Structure formats: C-alpha cells, structure tokens
Amino acid sequence: MAQIEIKNFNLYYGSFQGLKNVNMTIKEKRITSMIGPSGCGKSTLLRSINRMNDMIEGVKTEGEINIAGNNIYDQNIDIDVLRRNVGMVFQRPNPFPISVYNNVSFGLEVNRIERKRNVIDEIVQKSLESVLLWDDIKDKLKKSALLLTLEQQQRLCIARVIAVRPQIILLDEPCSSLDPHATQRIEELMMRLKEDYTIVIVTHNMQQAARVSQDTAFMLLGELIEFDKTSKIFTNPGDKKTDDYVSGRFG
C-alpha cells in the first residue's frame, strides 16, 4: 500500500502561506499530475511528500501527509528512510559528477543498504534496464555521467532513484529541459513505471498531463482547486477556474 493521503495540509515560508489547506488522496500505481500556473505551489506540495522542504529555513507545516497509513510529519519518522521510499527526480537532470555506475549504486552504498558487490552489480543493471538505458550504456558504466545526453542523464537520475527501491516516485517537471522527442520517450518510460510505482508528476505542459496521467490536480495560489480523473479535468471540469485554465483563458 503506497497511497498518499494529504489531510488539511498547510505550509508556510515564514509568513507567506505557500499551501492552503490541501486535501487529496493520491492512489497507488497510477500517475497523478499536478498542474497550475507558475508559483501556485505545485513544487511546494510535491516536495512536501518527501519532506525536501525541511531543508529550507523558516518552513512550517500543519496537517498530515499519510503514506501507507503513517503520518510522515510525525516526530518519530526517520526522514532518510522516508526519502528512500519516496524518490524524487528534478527539473534539471542532476547526476553526480562521478561514473554512471557509481551514480546508480550511490544510494545503496552510502546508506549501506547493500554490501555485496555482485548484488549491487545486479541492482545497477536492473535499475538501468528499467529505465531502458542499459543497452545504450552498458559499455560506458565507468564513464562520467556528465558525458551522457540530457535525456540519458534524466533516465540515469530515475534509475538512481529506482535503485534504492522506492514505492513512490515524485517528478518535478522532469521534461522541461528536454527536446520533444526525448520528452516523448520519458513519458513512455513513466507509463511503464506506473506498473510498479506510484508516480506524481508536476508539469507545466497540459498536453503532457493529459497524455500520461490518470488523475490530475489543479492548483491555484496555494490551493487545490480540483482533483479528479484526468479525463474529467480536461473535458468537463467541475470548477470554473479549472475550466478557464485548461482551456487556456489564463495562466
């Protein structure tokens, strides 16, 4: 069970309220997209799910986010364990400036999740296979990850997340620095991955949300305006503001 249940969630950057009483339940093994105009709090909400906002000084939260029934804002939650379970892929591909192999094995080795070399080798191969990168780069495992193309780098970043065996993968505009062709292939990859993972994607691109996701959340000024089946959001939204946004009347 890896559904994400967000309950009465508020987030403040100092005195500025970034999220206002968000309530939603993200179902497992589906792709949920978050759309909305720039600055509406999509990234903020996404980063609340793996507590990456904790790093920002002056951030305060209220309410709950439950993953598999446990409130991740509980006192006794181990944040490192949480983040292994809830992986994150960023807007700009950010592989470490080390070899391809070490990028994928990094989480395993540094966290001492796995020590046996042959097991690590196997996980590295499986992770690269599941992002369809293995065949292209199996001879370049020792090469610096920064020599790969941007698309390959983004795939590598996904593989790096998969290697620590998460249940949930959060992606924050993962295609915004890629060309249309690479974007399409990453989208295909996401659709494959939803068989095994719960995926939440933030995107600026409404066509992308319509293409890849089963559910869509529309946000505005820190509020969740509407959350429903993607088909409903794009064809017959329940809220006037959603309608205006998806039909391109503002935003």
Add this chain to the structure above:
Amino acid sequence: MIKLNPKLSQKFAVAFLFCATIVAIIPVVIIIFIIIKNGYSAISLEFLTAMPTNGMRSGGIFPAIVGTLSIVFCAILITLPIGVCAAIYLNEYAKDTLLTRLIKLAIVNLAGIPSVVYGLFGLGIFVMFLGFGVSIIAGALTLSIMELPVIITTARGALNSVPPAFREASLALGVSRWQTIRHIVLPNALPGILTGAILSIARISGETAPILFTAAAFYLPHIPRSPFDQVMALPYHLYIISTQIPNMPKNIIFATALVLLMMVLSMSLIAIIARIYFRKRRKW
C-alpha cells in the same frame, strides 16, 4: 569646461586606466629585478644547504629554510582541519541566527587584525601561559590562529561553489546530511579548499611579526629536533642580517630575500596551476 568628443574622451579614459595598472605593477617588477640582480651571485647549492658561518656573514641559510618550512607546515596542519570543519558547520549546519551571523561577521573582520597583535597573543598564551616556550609549536599555533579566518572563508567559498542540485539529489535518495557532505560536497569542494590552503602557506611563509616572539631564534646553526625547539626563520633572519649585523655582504642579504620570494611565489604559482587544472577537469 572643455568638452572632448566622446571618442576622444573614451581613448583618454582607457589610457588613464592603463597607466594606473602599469603604476600598480611597476614597483613589484622593480623590486623583483633589484633582488635578483643583487642576490643571484650568492645563490648556490651550498647557500641553500649549509649552516651559516662567520656570524652569518658567510655560509648558507639552511636552518632558516628548514625553520620556516617546519613552522609553516605545522601551522597548516593545525589550521586546515579546524578551518574546514568550522566552514562545514557554518555552511551546512548552522541555522541563520543572530549568533551565527555575528560569528560570520567576526571571521571576516578577524582577517584585518594586525599580525603583530597575533604575535603578542601567541607570546602570552602559547609561549608563557601554556609553557611551550619560544618554539616551532608556539609559532605554528600563532600562525594558525592568524590564518584560521582566511582558511574558513576560502573553504566556505569552495563549499558554496558545489551546486545545490548535487546536495538535493543526494538528500532525496535518503542519504543523511553528514554522508552527503562526506561523499558529495567535500570531494567537489576539495580542489578549492586545497588551492586556498596552498595560498595560505604562501601568505604565512613571509609573516614575521607572529613568529618574532613565539618561534624565531636570532642565531641557531642546527636543525630542530622536536616541535618544542626554537628555530631560525627566513623572514626574521632577513631582518636580522639586514639591520643587526655590521659588515654584512649585500649579496647574501639579497640572496636570502630572493629565496624567500621564490618560496612564496612558487607556492602561489602551484596554487594557480592547480586551480586551472581543476577547473579544466571540472565538468559542471
């Protein structure tokens, strides 16, 4: 008021700025030229490796070279780890409170304290209070306290230059803060930290005031056996032979200055080369 046409005034401005640059470097060039011209005749392998003789009027400057090197390397061994740890704490852990702001401000301003003040502090604390006597260790501790703010500042710069995206990626993998620092931040900051350290070595090699009362000996024609020994040191030796010894041969004075200058310049050169090398290899 004469109105020059814009093209002409542009030319004048450039010419004026160029002259200012020349004025800035001419003295340095002249100093180096004079030192080389007057000193090179006394430079020889023997000068670098022999003990001074005849009341320092002949022989070599070996003990002064060894003395300076040992003080400076002890100093950097002390100051580098402490400085890097402090920089890590300030950059990666410390919350932005009034206290940390004060500490950061103090560190920046500590660099402006005259070095003779550090010398007196070292005399009071290390030589007398802690009883190390006038020794390598007392001099090294004094120099390391003086250099600590500089090391902290350059190390913080190096840590800051590591892209935040690397940290984020690591933390998002469930890697703890400390492991992220150890495996991602430090390796990528290391080139910057090391070049900063080499420049610090160059800077403190020429310092006289901090070691004047804490480490330097007037005349001690043997090499040190322990960190608690007093030593000769190049800058102080240079001061002595230039002012305290009658009938001192001019070329020995200039040769000593030349050795000190070369030590400092070659260290800076190494730092510059290292920086270029690391910058080329860095891919981000």
